[in-house]
Amino acid sequence: MLRAMVRMMTQEQCPHRNNVQSTEKPQVYKVGIYGWRKRCLYFFVLLLMILIVVNLALTIWILKVMNFTIDGMGHLRITEKGLKLEGDSEFLQPLYAKEIQSRPGSPLFLQSSKNVSVNILNEKKQLVSQLIAGSHGVHARGKMLEVKSSAGKLLFSADDHEVVVGAERLRVMGAEGAVFSNSVETPHVRAEPFKELRLESPTRSLYMEAPKGVKIEADAGDFQATCRSDLRLESKDGEISLDARKIKLLRLPEGKASPSGTRQTVFEKPHICVPTKSSVNQTSTNCIVYFSSIKKSSHSALTDCLQCFTPP
Template sequence: MVREQYVTATEESGSPSPVSEYIYKIGIYGWRKRCLYLFVLLLIIILVVNFALTIWILRVMWFNAEGMGYLQVTADGVRLEGESEFLFPLYAQEIDSREDSALLVHSTDNVTLNARNANGDVTGSLSVGPEHAKAFGQHLTVSSSTDKTLFYADAKEAIVGTGKLRVTGPEGALFEHSVETPLVKAEPLKELRLESPTRFLSMEAPKGVHVKASAGNVEAHSSLDVILHSTEGLVVLDAESVRLLNLSEGKARTSGDSQGLYDMFEVCVCPSGKLFLSRAGVFSTCNESQEC
C-alpha cells in the first residue's frame, strides 16, 4: 500500500496543512482473496487424491518393468499367468497355454472363435454353447500328433482315416444312403445285425460278398423274398447239413400207386427255381405235382 500526501501552506499561520490525501491499495482483498485460497486448497486436495489413486492403481495392478502383474510383455508377445476375464472381443494371432497345463476357455453363454480374411469377412467359425456346438467352414479336418488325417469332411464327402471306426451306441449306426466299406464287424461276444426296416438291404461287391460267423449262426430274415444272385458264377451252400424249413408240399395231379409208398419226401425244383416237397415213391414224383 502506498500513501501519497500533498501539503500546502496557509496564509495565516504559515504552517503546512494537508489539503488532500490519495491512497492506492495494490493486491487481492476481501472475498476474492478467500476464493483464491479456497481454489488453491482444492487443487492441492485433488493433487493429493490423484497421487494416492495412482499409487493405489500401481499397487493393485502390480505394474513393474516387465509388464503389469501377471501380464508380462516379452519379445514373442504377451504372457498372462492365472485366470483372466475378457469383457470385450479378444483379437490375437495365436493363443498358447503353458507346457504343463491345459488351455481352458470358459463362458457363461457360449465361446465363439472366428477367422476372417483381409476384407474382414468370416471364413471360419466355431461356436460352443450350453446346448450345441456349431462349426462353419469350407472343410473340417481332425489330425493326430503325427499329422495323420483322422477325420475329414466337406460338402462332397466325409473321410474317416483311422484303421477302425467303432460305433458304441445301443441302436448302432443309421445310414440314409449307401455305405462303402471293406469290412463290417461286430465287437467280440456281440451279434452283428444289418437291418432295413422299411426298404430292402443290398450287398454288392465286384469280387464277391463274404459273410462269416466264427462262433454262431448267420440268419437272414425278410417279410418278402431273400434273393441270392450271382451273375457269372454259382451260389454254393457248403455245410454238413443244409435245411430248408417250411417248404410247401406239392399236390399230385393224379393218384397213383407210387404215391404214399414211403413216409419220405423228395425236394423238387421248378424251372422258376421254386422248391417244394413231394411224397417219395419208387420213382420221382416231382412231375406229378401241381406246384410248378
C-alpha cells in the first residue's frame, strides 16, 4: 500500500511529463558510414585487395624464378655434408669454407677479373702460405714447395736450403741453354740423342773437377778441344797416353840430317818425341826431340824420349 501511495503522489506532482511522452513519437538512430566516406572506404578496400593479389603473384614468380625448394634455393642445395652449388657462381664478399670440390667428373674453375688469392693462416691469424694468380703471373709464398706425380713420386721441391728435381731427366729448351752462377754437382751430363752437348763459359774459365777422375767420351763422333792460348796436358803422378791408330801433329818444324853423321856431345833432356818428315840421324830412329836444361849425349837424349816412332 505504501508503494501505491508513493506512485499516486508522483503522478499527481508530474502530470505534464506524462502528457509530453504520450504526444512525441519515438526517434530511431542509424549506426554506420554513409555518403562519400563509404565510397572512400570501399575504394581503399579494393586497392588493398589489388595490392595483396599483386604481392602474392610477385612472391610466386620469385619463388619460381629462384627455384626455391625444400632442399635449397636455385643451384644451391643443402645436403647432409654441407652446401652443394651447381653451375656458375659469383661471390662478392670473402668466402670461408673448409673444403671446396667439384662434382665427380666435372672440373672446378676459379675465375676473377683481377687475381685469385689463396691464403693460409695459423692459429694466431698470421700468414704462413700464400698463392696469388694474377695478370702479372703466379706468385707462391711458403716454407716449402713440392710437386709430386700421381704415383706419389717427388718431381720437384724447393726450400731455403736446396732445390731438388726428382724427374729422370731435366730438359732445358731455351736457346741460350742453362746458366749457373755457382758450381754444379752432377754425376752425369748427357745431350739428347743425335744432339750436341756444349759446355761454355763466354767470359770466364770452365773447370771440371772430380776426385776419382773425369771421363769424356764421344762414341759416335769426334772430340775437339780448341783454345786461343796454350793447350796444356799435365799429369802429376801418372802418364799421358795417346792411343790411336794414327796420331797426327800438324805444323811441326822439319828436322834436318847432318851430312857428316857426327854426334853432338851436348843435348838436353827431351820432353816429347814425335815423327817428322826427315830424320835427325840417318841411322837412328825417325824422330825430333825438344830439350830442357840437362846436358847429355845424343844417344842418351834419344833414349830418354817418351816414345819414338820407327819408320815403317
